Amino acid sequence: MGIDPGLTRCGLSVVRSGHGRSVVPVAVGVVRTPAQEALPVRLRRLSDAVESWMDDYRPDVVAIERVFERGNVSTVMNTAHAVGVLMLSAARRDLPVHQYTPSEVKKAVSGNGRADKRQMTNMITRILGLSEPPKPADAADALALAVCHCWRSPFSALVSEVSEVSERKSAL
Amino acid sequence: MGIDPGLTRCGLSVVRSGHGRSVVPVAVGVVRTPAQEALPVRLRRLSDAVESWMDDYRPDVVAIERVFERGNVSTVMNTAHAVGVLMLSAARRDLPVHQYTPSEVKKAVSGNGRADKRQMTNMITRILGLSEPPKPADAADALALAVCHCWRSPFSALVSEVSEVSERKSAL
Numbered sequence: 001m002g003i004d005p006g007l008t009r010c011g012l013s014v015v016r017s018g019h020g021r022s023v024v025p026v027a028v029g030v031v032r033t034p035a036q037e038a039l040p041v042r043l044r045r046l047s048d049a050v051e052s053w054m055d056d057y058r059p060d061v062v063a064i065e066r067v068f069e070r071g072n073v074s075t076v077m078n079t080a081h082a083v084g085v086l087m088l089s090a091a092r093r094d095l096p097v098h099q100y101t102p103s104e105v106k107k108a109v110s111g112n113g114r115a116d117k118r119q120m121t122n123m124i125t126r127i128l129g130l131s132e133p134p135k136p137a138d139a140a141d142a143l144a145l146a147v148c149h150c151w152r153s154p155f156s157a158l159v160s161e162v163s164e165v166s167e168r169k170s171a172l
Numbered sequence: 173m174g175i176d177p178g179l180t181r182c183g184l185s186v187v188r189s190g191h192g193r194s195v196v197p198v199a200v201g202v203v204r205t206p207a208q209e210a211l212p213v214r215l216r217r218l219s220d221a222v223e224s225w226m227d228d229y230r231p232d233v234v235a236i237e238r239v240f241e242r243g244n245v246s247t248v249m250n251t252a253h254a255v256g257v258l259m260l261s262a263a264r265r266d267l268p269v270h271q272y273t274p275s276e277v278k279k280a281v282s283g284n285g286r287a288d289k290r291q292m293t294n295m296i297t298r299i300l301g302l303s304e305p306p307k308p309a310d311a312a313d314a315l316a317l318a319v320c321h322c323w324r325s326p327f328s329a330l331v332s333e334v335s336e337v338s339e340r341k342s343a344l
Contacts, residue, residue, distance in 0.1 A: 040263035047260055067249060077239060080249055084256025088219055091212035 001059035002146030003050070003086055004138045005067065007033055007042055007078040010086075011142030012050065014057045015128070017150040025128040027057060028139045039081065047085045054093060062090045063149035065141070066099040100148055105141075108148040120144055173231035174318030175222070176310045177239065177258055179205055179214055179250040183314030184222065186229045187300070189322040197300040199229060200311045211253065219257045226265060234262045235321035237313070238271040272320050277313075280320040292316055 004011030014026040031049040033042035064086060067079050090097045103113040110123045121140045125133045127147055134140045176183030186198040203221040205214035236259070239252050262269045275285035282295045293312045297305045299319055306312045 038269070040259040040267075040269045043256055043260045044263035077252055080252030081256035081259065084215055084253030085260045087212040087253065088215045088257045088260065091216035095212075097210070097212045 001053070001057065001062045002142045002144070002149065003062060003064040004141035004145060005064055005079055005083045005086055006138065007039075007046065007082045008035060008075075009136065009138045010046055010049075010082060011138030011140075012053050013139065013142035013146045014053070014059060015143065015146040015150065021151060023127060023147050023150050025130065025143065027053075028134055028143055029053075030136060030138050030142075039078070043081060043085050046082055047089060050086055050089045054089060054095075059095060061149065061153075062086075062095050062097045063145045064097060064099055065105070065145055066101045068101075098149055098153070100145060100152075104152075105144050105148040108152050109144050173225070173229065173234045174314045174316070174321065175234060175236040175258055176313035176317060177236055177251055177255045178310065179211075179218065179254045180207060181308065181310045182218055182221075182254060182258075183308075183310030183312075184225050185311065185314035185318045186225070186231060187315065187318040187322065193323060195300060195319050195322050197302065197315065199225075200306055200315055201225075202308060202310050211250070215253060215257050218254055219261060222258055222261045226261060226267075231267060233321065233325075234258075234267050234269045235317045236269060236271055237277070237317055238273045240273075270321055270325070272317060272324075276324075277316050277320040280324050281316050 002011075002013040002015070010031045011028075012031060013028040016024040016026055018024060031046055033045045064083065067076065067083055070076070087097055100108075106115040106120060107113040109115075109127070110119055112119070115123070117137055121133045121137075124130075124140050124143050124147065128143060134143055174183075174185040174187070182203045183200075184203060185200040188196040188198055190196060203218055205217045236255065239248065239255055242248070259269055272280075278287045278292060279285040281287075281299070282291055284291070287295070289309055293305045293309075296302070296312050296315050296319065300315060306315055
């Protein structure tokens with residue numbers, strides 16, 4: 001499951017990882033919460049939505065974008081609050097959570113850590129064999145996070161194995 | 173219920189508001205989550221703890237400190253994630269949540285928005301008639317938030333009433 005976190009719009013996606021680099025799209029959507037509602041109520045709505053997705057799709061792992069302190073302060077804070085409740089839902093199901101920065105996602109999906117929105121949407125559309133580009137941007141970002149995790153996780157596992165071997169060697 | 177939010181240490185307090193400015197302390201404590209654990213697991217531990225406090229003390233309202241972007245970035249983000257799960261627990265019980273800035277709390281409790289930690293601890297100890305100063309600082313801050321809400325909320329209600337009257341007047 002890939003999550004592009006946010007309180008006004010939160011992108012959610014589910015993909016199935018196949019052999020090699022094959023990734024099959026399963027579901028994609030955007031959860032919106034009304035800006036005029038109180039923050040705790042919005043967080044409950046978001047939590048209810050992601051719980052319902054987790055009930056329906058029973059993911060094995062969650063990939064979520066890492067939040068940075070940039071842009072509008074209250075938007076960053078709202079997104080950070082949203083990440084808290086999203087991670088809590090994963091933790092309540094004992095799902096491992098992986099965080100990726102936007103440039104890690106861009107690099108993994110397009111080969112270029114500075115790819116723009118259009119390039120990313122084009123790549124995601126081709127990789128997943130979609131008939132049309134996913135909309136809005138948050139939906140495309142959620143799919144990109146899921147693809148990023150599928151492609152990076154075997155590599156990450158390999159790197160951590162290699163690093164363990166090196167550590168054992170240096171300890172001789 | 174007053175909450176000084178945090179992931180490493182989260183201060184929790186419960187007070188009972190009486191006539192006038194009388195406030196009676198009911199409970200105070202600090203929830204700690206181990207820094208070496210994964211973020212989602214720490215958020216689950218914090219959520220479980222605050223839910224247990226809410227089950228035991230059945231508060232009517234929650235006062236929580238507003239998070240600012242200052243100091244260490246990862247500490248601010250972890251605190252913002254913590255605020256998300258704390259607010260979610262309140263929302264799941266339909267409890268109203270009020271946020272106060274540190275200077276609003278200082279002003280309400282000590283009359284001085286720039287009071288230092290020692291002054292605040294002394295005031296809280298006197299106001300609540302405690303036999304000794306509450307420790308650690310997070311516990312004292314949680315009590316200060318609760319007292320701040322008790323003393324400010326009748327005033328806030330009055331201000332919003334007055335403001336409604338003015339609005340009606342200006343619409344004439």
